[in-house]
Amino acid sequence: MAQAATHDHHDEHHDEHHEHQNFFQRWVMSTNHKDIGTLYLVFSLLMFFIGGSFAMVIRAELFKPGMQLVQPYFFNEMTTMHALVMIFGAVMPAFVGLGNWMIPMMVGAPDMALPRMNNLSFWILPFAFALMLSTLFLPGGGPAGGWTMYPPLSLQSASLAYVVFAVHLMGISSIMGAINIIATILNMRAPGMDLLKMPVFVWSWLITAFLLIAVMPVLAGAVTMLLTDKYFNTHFFDAAGGGDPVLFQHVFWFFGHPEVYIMILPAFGIISEIIPTFARKPIFGYKAMVFAIASIAFLSFIVWAHHMFAVGLPLGAEIFFMYATMLIAVPTGVKVFNWVATMWGGSMTFETPMLFAVAFVILFTIGGFSGLMLALVPADFAYHDTYFVVAHFHYVLVTGAIFAIMAATYYWIPKWTGHMYSEFWGKVHFWNSVVWVNVLFFPQHFLGLAGMPRRIPDYNVAFANFNMISSIGGFLFGASQLIFLGVIIHCVWFSKKKATDRVWEGAKGLEWTLSSPPPHHSFSVAPVIHDEELAHGHVED
Amino acid sequence: MGQQQDIYYVPSKSQWPIVAAVVMFLTVFGAAHWLNAEPGESSFGKTLLLIGFIGILLMFFGWFRSVIHESMAGRYNSQVDRSFRMGMMWFIFSEVMFFGAFFGALFYIRMFSVPWLGGYGHGVLTHQFLWSDYAASWGSGGGNGPAHVGGSFETVGPWGLPLLNTLILLSSSVTVTIAHHALKAGHRGKVLLFLGFTVLLGASFLYCQAHEYMEAYKDLNLTLGTGVYGCTFFMLTGFHGLHVTLGTIMLAIIWLRVLAGHFSKDHHFGFEAVAWYWHFVDVVWLGLFMFVYIL
Ligand code: HEM
Ligand SMILES: [Cu+2]
Numbered sequence: 089m090a091q092a093a094t095h096d097h098h099d100e101h102h103d104e105h106h107e108h109q110n111f112f113q114r115w116v117m118s119t120n121h122k123d124i125g126t127l128y129l130v131f132s133l134l135m136f137f138i139g140g141s142f143a144m145v146i147r148a149e150l151f152k153p154g155m156q157l158v159q160p161y162f163f164n165e166m167t168t169m170h171a172l173v174m175i176f177g178a179v180m181p182a183f184v185g186l187g188n189w190m191i192p193m194m195v196g197a198p199d200m201a202l203p204r205m206n207n208l209s210f211w212i213l214p215f216a217f218a219l220m221l222s223t224l225f226l227p228g229g230g231p232a233g234g235w236t237m238y239p240p241l242s243l244q245s246a247s248l249a250y251v252v253f254a255v256h257l258m259g260i261s262s263i264m265g266a267i268n269i270i271a272t273i274l275n276m277r278a279p280g281m282d283l284l285k286m287p288v289f290v291w292s293w294l295i296t297a298f299l300l301i302a303v304m305p306v307l308a309g310a311v312t313m314l315l316t317d318k319y320f321n322t323h324f325f326d327a328a329g330g331g332d333p334v335l336f337q338h339v340f341w342f343f344g345h346p347e348v349y350i351m352i353l354p355a356f357g358i359i360s361e362i363i364p365t366f367a368r369k370p371i372f373g374y375k376a377m378v379f380a381i382a383s384i385a386f387l388s389f390i391v392w393a394h395h396m397f398a399v400g401l402p403l404g405a406e407i408f409f410m411y412a413t414m415l416i417a418v419p420t421g422v423k424v425f426n427w428v429a430t431m432w433g434g435s436m437t438f439e440t441p442m443l444f445a446v447a448f449v450i451l452f453t454i455g456g457f458s459g460l461m462l463a464l465v466p467a468d469f470a471y472h473d474t475y476f477v478v479a480h481f482h483y484v485l486v487t488g489a490i491f492a493i494m495a496a497t498y499y500w501i502p503k504w505t506g507h508m509y510s511e512f513w514g515k516v517h518f519w520n521s522v523v524w525v526n527v528l529f530f531p532q533h534f535l536g537l538a539g540m541p542r543r544i545p546d547y548n549v550a551f552a553n554f555n556m557i558s559s560i561g562g563f564l565f566g567a568s569q570l571i572f573l574g575v576i577i578h579c580v581w582f583s584k585k586k587a588t589d590r591v592w593e594g595a596k597g598l599e600w601t602l603s604s605p606p607p608h609h610s611f612s613v614a615p616v617i618h619d620e621e622l623a624h625g626h627v628e629d
Numbered sequence: 630m631g632q633q634q635d636i637y638y639v640p641s642k643s644q645w646p647i648v649a650a651v652v653m654f655l656t657v658f659g660a661a662h663w664l665n666a667e668p669g670e671s672s673f674g675k676t677l678l679l680i681g682f683i684g685i686l687l688m689f690f691g692w693f694r695s696v697i698h699e700s701m702a703g704r705y706n707s708q709v710d711r712s713f714r715m716g717m718m719w720f721i722f723s724e725v726m727f728f729g730a731f732f733g734a735l736f737y738i739r740m741f742s743v744p745w746l747g748g749y750g751h752g753v754l755t756h757q758f759l760w761s762d763y764a765a766s767w768g769s770g771g772g773n774g775p776a777h778v779g780g781s782f783e784t785v786g787p788w789g790l791p792l793l794n795t796l797i798l799l800s801s802s803v804t805v806t807i808a809h810h811a812l813k814a815g816h817r818g819k820v821l822l823f824l825g826f827t828v829l830l831g832a833s834f835l836y837c838q839a840h841e842y843m844e845a846y847k848d849l850n851l852t853l854g855t856g857v858y859g860c861t862f863f864m865l866t867g868f869h870g871l872h873v874t875l876g877t878i879m880l881a882i883i884w885l886r887v888l889a890g891h892f893s894k895d896h897h898f899g900f901e902a903v904a905w906y907w908h909f910v911d912v913v914w915l916g917l918f919m920f921v922y923i924l
Contacts, residue, residue, distance in 0.1 A: 309734075327759075331856075332745075609639060
């Protein structure tokens with residue numbers, strides 16, 4: 089099986105060789121998963137800083153009670169745009185970029201299954217975000233009704249059509265990206281790379297891609313209904329015509345809850361790669377990890393209304409969605425347990441990727457716990473739309489998704505560039521991030537419990553102290569990310585320290601058998617797989 | 630197992646992706662501008678939209694032409710073929726979910742929002758205080774909501790044109806399958822004949838639907854603005870009609886490609902992809918016939 093004859097058919101794509109290509113051909117017409125992955129990652133970093141600057145405006149306004157710096161409408165634009173940019177511009181493209189880079193190398197493929205479509209998936213994004221961000225400069229201003237776009241408020245915005253179309257474009261991009269990833273994983277694996285030998289990261293992306301294809305079209309449908317309600321006289325969300333604004337919330341959150349798992353499942357995959365490497369032990373419970381991801385994905389389709397407990401649902405619905413939501417804690421608990429069990433008794437070292445991974449396990453779990461609190465209907469009546477929710481989703485998204493993306497960057501950047509990053513500055517970045525992110529978000533739990541509403545530019549003086557602390561944490565967390573930028577720039581262009589092929593002593597898997605940086609076509613000949621090379625070569629039943 | 634192959638194939642660089650991104654952007658940017666223009670105000674949005682739309686057509690033409698050339702030159706191996714198949718299958722799945730959003734909206738409206746407005750179950754107070762004289766019902770009685778948005782209207786009965794359209798689409802599914810079997814058996818004449826029938830059936834479906842729409846607007850006072858009845862009716866059947874249009878065009882192109890001898894007994898992914906798409910459109914119609922017209 090491992091000996092299937094596979095060889096590169098050179099004359100088929102001799103025009104592919106990267107020696108003779110100019111800048112435009114290389115980056116704009118690419119069919120190369122690494123170059124496209126790099127484009128995704130750079131784009132995502134840019135969006136991270138744009139979205140971050142919006143957050144700085146928000147925290148500056150909230151530094152003290154009273155109106156400080158900006159107009160209320162602009163404040164609302166900032167909260168809306170911050171979320172849209174971070175979700176669709178920073179986190180999702182970063183995961184697609186990581187998938188692009190790593191999946192073909194991890195399964196022993198030459199490239200993605202559909203390389204031209206891959207390029208299109210990327211190139212849609214800059215245009216989509218140009219369209220969306222341009223609304224900030226239009227007469228009438230950008231969207232300001234929150235990233236959830238609830239009608240009837242969102243229908244008042246002059247920029248609705250721009251945002252709806254931008255969301256359509258992002259959706260097309262995500263769906264094509266997801267189709268590509270599924271086809272790559274199911275069709276391009278090297279002989280011998282059985283499904284249950286795949287790295288957990290690849291598994292997590294396979295399931296995430298399924299979620300994307302299932303829910304991005306639903307979001308497209310939801311925003312299309314907004315568009316026709318505003319411009320074409322339909323009444324989906326207008327009670328006078330028999331519709332219901334709550335209908336939008338159902339359709340939106342049918343997308344929205346799987347969406348939050350789209351932003352965390354690849355992170356689970358990343359952490360499941362990093363912890364075994366630095367604990368120098370195989371992951372504890374490989375199959376359980378895979379099944380946990382699959383069951384989280386399944387459950388994510390039947391919990392959406394936990395975002396709507398306070399809207400006035402029938403009692404039966406409240407109860408069903410409460411229990412279904414709490415069920416998710418079970419597979420999530422399995423994952424956290426297995427990460428800890430992997431570390432247990434390992435010979436651990438704490439390089440920067442591992443530091444981020446350990447921080448992820450602890451801080452993501454805090455976010456999971458606050459999620460459980462929110463899942464309780466009677467409690468959520470009080471917590472809903474307060475800073476407690478804000479604290480919850482920032483723990484799962486910043487110290488969850490974003491920390492995982494940073495961990496992945498430190499973990500794989502030596503492989504990508506062939507150079508080691510500066511471990512010292514990496515650690516400086518880590519410690520700054522982990523301290524300030526908690527200063528930033530932990531007090532928000534208390535603000536929320538005390539009743540401070542989210543998305544409002546002013547607040548009661550009673551909340552002044554914690555807001556100031558939170559803002560200071562915010563500014564310093566933001567500034568710490570400049571260190572991240574510096575480490576990356578240094579590693580890509582200035583680092584003198586060569587990376588070995590394996591990079592990390594304990595690293596296992598096909599990607600580490602390639603040179604650093606890897607050849608243009610990752611595997612032009614299908615690799616012969618030796619099970620002991622793989623992280624999960626011997627899966628016990 | 631999806632992992633045996635003889636050679637790896639990676640396609641050469643292509644300008645089409647970036648062209649596609651640009652024309653898609655122009656289309657939606659133009660559309661958004663146009664929608665936002667004040668009535669009567671001249672807007673460059675319309676022009677941009679048109680340019681973008683023509684660009685999309687040209688882009689599809691160019692992109693598919695180069696893919697067809699490469700395929701005819703025998704560059705694609707069985708692995709590429711499988712990737713294409715998976716791509717098409719998952720694309721159709723995404724389309725299913727898109728329709729799912731609108732079907733979901735229809736079910737929610739019929740099962741919850743309209744009855745609630747009429748005072749059932751959860752909606753007692755809304756009904757009591759806002760619209761106490763609204764008697765919830767679907768169809769021409771109360772389908773346009775408590776404010777009777779759009780005025781009184783009639784619904785399109787299922788047993789006229791819609792039934793005819795059901796028969797048309799079902800038989801088109803049969804003809805396309807006959808064409809497929811003929812292709813596999815290598816009878817090109819028969820393929821052309823039955824694929825031709827399929828195209829004609831698709832076109833007659835569209836003709837009937839256009840007729841039905843005109844009747845609805847002119848005689849029944851059923852429009853997109855007729856409360857939730859009108860918007861679910863037209864959005865669901867409209868998006869479906871759009872897909873039939875696309876499917877018919879694709880079938881016509883496949884017909885031309887059969888004529889040009891592009892397909893062989895065992896290499897005809899293009900044909901199969903369009904056939905799958907056609908079956909998908911057919912199944913969606915059955916859902917529509919059931920839930921929009923009959924029930
Ligand atoms: C054990 C797992 C989790 C549970 C039980 C949970 C529960 C909840 C609940 C009940 C809410 C609604 C709160 C409200 O609006 O009143 C919520 C909000 C939210 N959650 Fe979670 N959650 C979990 C994990 C996650 C994860 C993993 C993510 C993302 C990576 C996430 C992201 C969000 C976001 C973004 C919101 C706020 C959306 C908004 O209203 O803008 N959650 N969560
Ligand atoms: Cu949720």
